[in-house]
Amino acid sequence: MTGVILVAEDHPLFLQAVIDGLTSLLPTYRFERAVSLNEVLTKIEIHSPSLLLLDLDIPGANALGGVASVRAASPDLAVAILSASVTPALIAGALALGARGYFPKYLPLDLLSDGIAAVLNGEIRIPEEERQAACDDFFLRYATLSPQQCRVLDMIVDGLLNKQIAAALGISEQRVKEHVSQIMRRLGVSTRTQAAVLARTALLAGDLQST
Incomplete structure (x- = not known):
């Protein structure tokens, strides 16, 4: 194992599907889960993850407020967003707050895995269409x-x-x-x-x- 990826998502079936899929595609990482912002902050302290994959709609997050809270508590932690909302304002706001990636929930698992690997390697990743919309x-x-x-x-x-x-x-x-x-x-x-x-x-x- 080379590190821990913390997945913050409060829909159990989607959460399990994401973890199952990413475990096979990123086998050197252990996956932990959180279903609220409070649990995210607690598990960051416990596990010192390499990456937080954050749904903006988990309880307590208040959309971009969750990103701000995580960045304030752990400024060196790489954060990527996994969200059903892909509006330019949210994407641009997340990047402005220091998120390193923004991935729609409809993204195929192999592309999500590639994006996560890139973020773990220090890159910034968002899908081309959403990137262009955010820049526009x-x-x-x-x-x-x-x-x-x-x-x-x-x-x-x-x-x-x-x-x-x-x-x-x-x-x-x-x-x-x-x-x-x-x-x-x-x-x-x-x-x-x-x-x-x-x-x-x-x-x-x-x-x-x-x-």
Whole structure:
């Protein structure tokens, strides 16, 4: 055994089918299961998994809130989403929060296994159609930013602080804060870090590998 994969899913039949199928395709991994976010957090501490395969709809997760909770509790853990919901906003949001993969529940097991193996190898994986939709959604939101806000976002991506951005653009720090608030609202994220990760992920979309 080379590691543990924790599968978080509250539908027993689907959960068993996924574990049975992946066990045969990824025989060097042991599979653990969780049916709620609380159980996920507990089993992360117990088993130190190599990967969490997370359904956004398990009890307590509150969709992307579950990803945020897991990332806060275990920032180094690789997280991939397995969900029936594949809207661009969810995919982009999950990536912005640090998920390394996003897989629809209808994906064939062999493709799911290939995607998981890639995530375990440090890659980011989402299916091509969903990847393109997520990137399209980002660029539609990005198009609502003013030229000045686009420059601010570029500087956020480069890691500059508000004070540094203000100096570079010759504007007040308060004005930068206003721009940052507008950027977060228009991109649909709650922190500047999420905005930076979302932008970086979309702008480097060509580097993402599809399943």
